[in-house]
Amino acid sequence: MKPTDTSHPDYYHKVVDCQWGCPAHTNVPEYIRLIANGQFSDAYMLNRESNVFPAILGRVCDRPCEPACRRRRVDEKPVAICRLKRVAADHRDDITDRLPTAPEQKNGKRVACIGAGCASLTVANDLVPMGYEVVIYEALDKTGGLMRTNIPAFRLPGKVLDEEINYIVDMGVDLRLNSPVNSMQALLEEGYDAVFVGSGAPKGKELNLPGRDAADRIHIGIEWLESVAFEHLDSIGEKVLIIGVGNTAMDCCRTSLRLGGKDVKVMARKPREFFKASDWELEDAEEEQVEIVINHSPKEFVIKEGKLVGMLFEQMEYDIDENGRITDSRVTGEKFFPCDDVILAIGQENAFPWIERDLGIEFDQWDVPAVDATTFQSTRAGVFFGGDSAFGPKNIIWAVEHGHQASISIHNYCQKRELTDRLPPTMNLHSTKMGIHEWSYSNDYNPASRRQMPHVELKKRFKKINIEVELGFTLDQVITEVERCMNCDVQTAFFDKLCIECDACIDICPVDCLTITHNGSEQDLRQRLSAPAENPEQDLFVSGDLPHTGRVMVKDEDVCVHCGLCAERCPTGAWDMQQFKLDIPFAEDHQ
Amino acid sequence: MSYISKPVARHPGQKKNSLGLTARDYEGGMSTLCAGCGHDSITAALIQAFFELEVPPHRVAKLSGIGCSSKTPAYFLSASHGLNSVHGRMPSIATGANAACSDLTYVGISGDGDSLSIGLGQFAHAMRRNLNMLYIIENNGVYGLTKGQFSASADIGSKSKRGVPNRFEPIDPVLTAIAMGGSFVARSFSGDKQQLVPLIKAGMAHKGFALLDIISPCVTFNDHDGSTKSYKYTRDNFTEVTHADFVPPAQEITIKYDQGSVQPVTLHDGSRIYLRKIAEDYDPSDRSSASAYIQSHQEKGEVVTGLLYMNSDAPDMHATNQTVATPLRDQDYSVLCPGADALKALQHGYR
Numbered sequence: 001m002k003p004t005d006t007s008h009p010d011y012y013h014k015v016v017d018c019q020w021g022c023p024a025h026t027n028v029p030e031y032i033r034l035i036a037n038g039q040f041s042d043a044y045m046l047n048r049e050s051n052v053f054p055a056i057l058g059r060v061c062d063r064p065c066e067p068a069c070r071r072r073r074v075d076e077k078p079v080a081i082c083r084l085k086r087v088a089a090d091h092r093d094d095i096t097d098r099l100p101t102a103p104e105q106k107n108g109k110r111v112a113c114i115g116a117g118c119a120s121l122t123v124a125n126d127l128v129p130m131g132y133e134v135v136i137y138e139a140l141d142k143t144g145g146l147m148r149t150n151i152p153a154f155r156l157p158g159k160v161l162d163e164e165i166n167y168i169v170d171m172g173v174d175l176r177l178n179s180p181v182n183s184m185q186a187l188l189e190e191g192y193d194a195v196f197v198g199s200g201a202p203k204g205k206e207l208n209l210p211g212r213d214a215a216d217r218i219h220i221g222i223e224w225l226e227s228v229a230f231e232h233l234d235s236i237g238e239k240v241l242i243i244g245v246g247n248t249a250m251d252c253c254r255t256s257l258r259l260g261g262k263d264v265k266v267m268a269r270k271p272r273e274f275f276k277a278s279d280w281e282l283e284d285a286e287e288e289q290v291e292i293v294i295n296h297s298p299k300e301f302v303i304k305e306g307k308l309v310g311m312l313f314e315q316m317e318y319d320i321d322e323n324g325r326i327t328d329s330r331v332t333g334e335k336f337f338p339c340d341d342v343i344l345a346i347g348q349e350n351a352f353p354w355i356e357r358d359l360g361i362e363f364d365q366w367d368v369p370a371v372d373a374t375t376f377q378s379t380r381a382g383v384f385f386g387g388d389s390a391f392g393p394k395n396i397i398w399a400v401e402h403g404h405q406a407s408i409s410i411h412n413y414c415q416k417r418e419l420t421d422r423l424p425p426t427m428n429l430h431s432t433k434m435g436i437h438e439w440s441y442s443n444d445y446n447p448a449s450r451r452q453m454p455h456v457e458l459k460k461r462f463k464k465i466n467i468e469v470e471l472g473f474t475l476d477q478v479i480t481e482v483e484r485c486m487n488c489d490v491q492t493a494f495f496d497k498l499c500i501e502c503d504a505c506i507d508i509c510p511v512d513c514l515t516i517t518h519n520g521s522e523q524d525l526r527q528r529l530s531a532p533a534e535n536p537e538q539d540l541f542v543s544g545d546l547p548h549t550g551r552v553m554v555k556d557e558d559v560c561v562h563c564g565l566c567a568e569r570c571p572t573g574a575w576d577m578q579q580f581k582l583d584i585p586f587a588e589d590h591q
Numbered sequence: 592m593s594y595i596s597k598p599v600a601r602h603p604g605q606k607k608n609s610l611g612l613t614a615r616d617y618e619g620g621m622s623t624l625c626a627g628c629g630h631d632s633i634t635a636a637l638i639q640a641f642f643e644l645e646v647p648p649h650r651v652a653k654l655s656g657i658g659c660s661s662k663t664p665a666y667f668l669s670a671s672h673g674l675n676s677v678h679g680r681m682p683s684i685a686t687g688a689n690a691a692c693s694d695l696t697y698v699g700i701s702g703d704g705d706s707l708s709i710g711l712g713q714f715a716h717a718m719r720r721n722l723n724m725l726y727i728i729e730n731n732g733v734y735g736l737t738k739g740q741f742s743a744s745a746d747i748g749s750k751s752k753r754g755v756p757n758r759f760e761p762i763d764p765v766l767t768a769i770a771m772g773g774s775f776v777a778r779s780f781s782g783d784k785q786q787l788v789p790l791i792k793a794g795m796a797h798k799g800f801a802l803l804d805i806i807s808p809c810v811t812f813n814d815h816d817g818s819t820k821s822y823k824y825t826r827d828n829f830t831e832v833t834h835a836d837f838v839p840p841a842q843e844i845t846i847k848y849d850q851g852s853v854q855p856v857t858l859h860d861g862s863r864i865y866l867r868k869i870a871e872d873y874d875p876s877d878r879s880s881a882s883a884y885i886q887s888h889q890e891k892g893e894v895v896t897g898l899l900y901m902n903s904d905a906p907d908m909h910a911t912n913q914t915v916a917t918p919l920r921d922q923d924y925s926v927l928c929p930g931a932d933a934l935k936a937l938q939h940g941y942r
Binding site: 501549559 | 634
C-alpha cells in the first residue's frame with residue numbers, strides 16, 4: 001500500500017466516526033469535552049454552528065452518529081451523543097448575545113423560502129447575518145413544519161421549538177404565517193433574487209384496500225398527528241391499529257395512548273429486523289405497552305353497517321437468506337383484528353401541486369423534482385430545494401445540512417459566481433501533549449456502560465398529552481457518559497522518520513491495532529496484522545518505510561480507543577496525539 | 592511511566608486458548624520502565640508465549656533479583672507465583688523453590704548486572720546443576736537503574752552516552768553458559784518477536800537449564816551511535832545462525848521444510864523443536880565448535896543469534912540427585928520428617 005495521506009482532511013475526519021456519520025458534521029467529541037468541562041453554553045454554540053437546533057435535535061435527532069460511534073464496536077452501546085446534546089441545551093445560559101445578527105446595511109438581495117421548517121430556517125440562519133432579506137412563507141399559523149406537526153409534544157415540547165426557531169426569526173426574518181404559496185409562478189413574478197423550497201414531504205401515503213372509502217375512522221398518520229398538534233382532535237377509540245412500523249407509526253401509537261387508546265397495536269408486514277423505526281423509538285413504544293404484531297399484511301378494512309369494526313390481515317411467512325434478505329414469501333392464513341380506529345403510517349411523499357409544470361422546473365416520473373445533489377438547485381436557475389422536498393423524506397439533520405449547502409449556492413448565485421465554486425473543508429491539527437504522560441484530553445478509558453435515560457413514570461405520563469417523557473440526564477449520568485466518549489478526534493499522528501522500531505507501541509496497545517510488518521496489498525496486510533482487520537469500512541493507516549528495516553507501521557483504525565498509550569510508550573515521539581479540527585465552510589465563508 | 596492503567600477494552604476478535612484465556616489475561620501491571628525499553632517487548636513476548644503454550648498462570652513461578660530487568664516479572668502473569676530476591680541471588684531462590692516444587696514452570700528474569708556482575712557465582716552454579724528453568728537475561732550492556740555505567744556485558748570499544756569507550760573484557764552469557772553446562776543456550780533480540788517467542792516456548796519446554804540471552808536496548812542510556820547494544824547496531828549486525836520453530840505436544844506440524852536442512856528435536860514432554868540451520872557451518876549440538884563459531888563471529892562484530900547450543904538429554908538437578916517423582920511439597924509430613932528414631936538409625940549408619 002502507498003503511505004496514507006493524512007494531509008487530506010477526509011482521512012482523519014473518517015476516524016471521527018460520529019462526525020463523519022453526521023450529515024452536518026457536528027464536532028461531537030469537542031462538544032462532549034466542553035460538557036465535561038461544565039461549559040454548557042460553549043457546547044451549545046459549537047453545536048449550533050453546524051446543526052442549528054441543538055435543543056430540538058438533542059431530543060429527536062435520528063442520530064446517525066450513534067450507530068457509527070466507535071464505542072459501539074468496542075463495547076456494544078454507543079455514547080449517548082444525542083442526549084448529551086440535550087444536556088448542553090438544557091444547561092446553557094442565555095446565549096442570545098452570542099447569536100449572529102443581521103447587519104444594518106443589507107446587501108439588497110431578497111430570498112423567498114417556502115415552508116417554515118428546519119431547511120428554510122437554516123437558510124435564513126445562514127443568509128440573514130450576511131445581509132440578505134429572507135422571507136419565509138408558511139401555510140400554517142405556526143413555525144416548525146413537520147417538527148411541530150408530526151413530532152408529538154411529549155417528545156418535543158413546543159417551548160423548545162419556539163425558543164430555537166425564534167433565535168432565527170428574531171434575527172430579522174420576514175416571517176409570513178398563514179401564507180400558503182399556491183402558485184410558484186406568482187411567487188417568481190414577485191422578483192426574488194432566489195427561491196428556496198423547503199416545504200417538506202407533507203403527503204401521507206394512502207392504502208387503497210377494500211373498505212377504505214366506507215368509513216371515517218381511518219386516518220393518514222401525519223395528518224392525524226397534525227390535527228392532534230393543533231388540538232383539532234383530542235380523542236380516539238379504545239382499540240387502535242397502526243399500519244406501518246416506521247418512526248411516524250411510533251409517534252401515532254404513543255399519541256393514541258394519550259388520547260384514550262387502551263389497546264393499541266402496531267401492525268407490521270415483516271419481521272422485526274426489517275422495521276424502519278429506530279431501535280430507541282421501538283423501545284419507548286414497547287415500554288408503554290404498545291403491542292407490535294409482526295408478519296401481518298393488511299388485506300381489507302372490515303365495515304359493518306357503515307362503521308369500521310376491524311381489519312383483516314394476511315398472515316405471512318418469509319424465507320430469509322444468510323444475508324438477511326427476503327427470498328420468498330407466502331400467505332399462511334388470515335386473521336381479523338377488531339378496532340375502532342386505523343392510522344396509516346406507511347410513508348410520506350413530497351407533493352408539489354402548486355408548482356406549475358411550465359416554469360422550467362423539471363420533475364421525474366414519480367413527480368420528484370430534479371435537484372442537483374451538490375448545489376441543491378433545480379433545473380431552473382435560482383430555484384433551490386432542500387430538506388424532504390428535495391429528495392424525499394429523510395430527517396431533520398439532513399434538512400439542516402441541505403439548508404447550509406443551499407445557502408452557499410444561493411449566495412454564489414446572487415453574487416453571480418459559479419454554484420460549484422465551493423470551498424473544500426480544511427483541517428487543523430495540534431498536539432495535545434502537556435507533559436511526559438499528560439494530555440489535554442481525558443485519555444483514561446472508562447469502561448462504564450451507557451447510561452439509561454430516566455423517564456417519567458408510566459402512570460404519570462399519560463395524564464396530559466404534552467408531558468415530556470424523557471427527563472434528561474442527571475448530573476451523575478452526565479459525568480459518566482461524557483467519559484465514555486473516546487475522543488476519536490484526538491488522532492494518533494505517526495512520524496515514520498523518528499521510529500526506531502522498538503515495538504513499545506505495539507506491545508502496549510490494548511486493542512492490538514498496531515503492527516510493524518513488510519508492506520503488501522491492502523487485502524494481504526489486513527490478514528497479517530496483530531489482529532486481523534476485518535472491518536472493511538475502517539481504513540488502514542500505512543506509514544512510509546521505517547528507517548531501520550524498511551518495514552512499515554500499519555494501524556487498523558477500527559477499534560482504536562485513543563488512549564494515547566502508543567504515544568506515551570514511544571521513546572522518540574514518533575507517535576503524537578493530535579487534536580483534529582475540521583473547518584466546514586458555510587455561506588458566510590464564501591464572501 | 593503512564594498515569595493511566597491499560598484500558599480494559601479488547602479487540603473484539605481476540606482469540607482464546609483452550610483454557611478460555613486471551614493473551615490479555617496473561618498480562619500484569621503497567622510497566623514503570625522507560626518508554627521504548629526493550630524489556631517491555633520481552634514482557635510482551637512472554638505474554639504471547641504463555642498464551643500460546645496455554646499455561647495455567649497459577650502453575651508458573653516468576654523469580655528475579657534487582658535491576659530494571661528484575662522489575663519486569665511484575666508486568667506479566669499477575670495470576671502466578673513470584674519472588675523478587677536480593678541482588679544476584681535469584682538462582683538460589685529458584686533452586687530452593689524448584690527443589691521443593693518440581694512441577695511448576697520456573698521463569699527467572701535477570702539482567703547483565705544481576706547475573707554477570709554481582710550474581711555471576713550463583714548464575715554459574717544454577718547452570719552447573721542444570722536446574723529446570725527458563726533463565727532470561729535482559730541484556731543491555733549498562734546499569735540503567737544507576738544512570739548508565741557500563742555493565743560486565745559491555746563490549747570493548749562500545750561508547751557510553753558521554754562518548755567514553757569501555758576498556759574491560761566483556762563476559763558473554765552465551766559462551767559462559769555453554770562452558771558451565773547449560774543444556775539449552777540461545778540468544779535473541781527484544782526487537783524480533785518472530786525469533787523470540789518460539790525460543791521462549793522451547794526454553795520453557797526444555798527439561799533443564801535454558802538460558803536465553805536477549806539483547807534488550809536501554810533506550811535511555813545505551814541507544815546512541817557508538818553503542819553496540821542499541822536498536823540500530825543490533826539490527827545491523829544481527830546474524831541468525833539457526834531458527835527454532837516450536838511445536839507443542841499433540842499438535843500437527845503445519846510448517847513445511849526441505850528435508851535435510853531441518854533437525855527435529857523431541858523434548859521430554861513430547862513437544863518438538865524444528866531447528867533450521869541458517870548458517871551452513873553451524874552445529875548447535877557440538878559444544879566446542881559452537882563456542883568457537885560464536886567467538887570468531889563475535890570478533891567480527893556480528894551478534895550471533897538463534898538456538899545456539901542444545902543437549903536435551905542432559906540430566907537436570909532432580910535426575911542427578913535421584914529425588915522422588917512427587918514434589919516435596921506434596922509429600923506427607925511423616926515422609927518428609929520420619930521422626931527421631933529414623934534419624935538415629937541414619938546416624939548409626941555413619942558410625
